[in-house]
Amino acid sequence: MSSLTWKDGFRTGIEEMDKHHKKFFDYLAKLEGAAGGNRGRDVIERGLKMADDYVRYHFTEEEKLLENAGFSGLSHQKKEHEFFVSQVKELRESYSKGDACLPISTLVFLRDWFSHHILDEDKKYGEFLASMKG
Numbered sequence: 001m002s003s004l005t006w007k008d009g010f011r012t013g014i015e016e017m018d019k020h021h022k023k024f025f026d027y028l029a030k031l032e033g034a035a036g037g038n039r040g041r042d043v044i045e046r047g048l049k050m051a052d053d054y055v056r057y058h059f060t061e062e063e064k065l066l067e068n069a070g071f072s073g074l075s076h077q078k079k080e081h082e083f084f085v086s087q088v089k090e091l092r093e094s095y096s097k098g099d100a101c102l103p104i105s106t107l108v109f110l111r112d113w114f115s116h117h118i119l120d121e122d123k124k125y126g127e128f129l130a131s132m133k134g
């Protein structure tokens with residue numbers, strides 16, 4: 001899996017959220033390193049837990065921000081976030097049940113979903129918040 005890193009084009013204009021997004025890409029890159037490097041299951045399990053905890057933290061903070069701003073797309077954001085959280089949960093469960101490896105295709109899925117979510121959804125609140133500042 002290549003180009004796991006955050007790109008300038010992902011910028012929402014909200015610095016704190018951009019930082020969170022970057023950090024989630026870092027977690028995926030670390031997981032890729034662990035999965036590709038045949039690291040022990042415990043290392044991968046810990047990495048999955050960290051990515052899971054972090055993305056939940058990010059979604060919570062993002063939803064708080066949007067709620068405070070009165071952003072009309074909040075409920076759609078919440079639905080998408082819930083979907084992603086459930087995917088990550090499923091992935092963690094199937095891995096800890098003993099799937100032999102963490103396929104790179106899974107990490108690609110997480111990365112692609114997250115990238116598209118930033119581009120198609122998160123950027124919208126960036127514009128909205130920028131317009132509120134006048």
Ligand SMILES: [Fe+2]
Binds near residue numbers: 062081117121122
């Ligand atoms: Fe979001």
Ligand SMILES: [Fe+2]
Binds near residue numbers: 017021058062
């Ligand atoms: Fe986000």
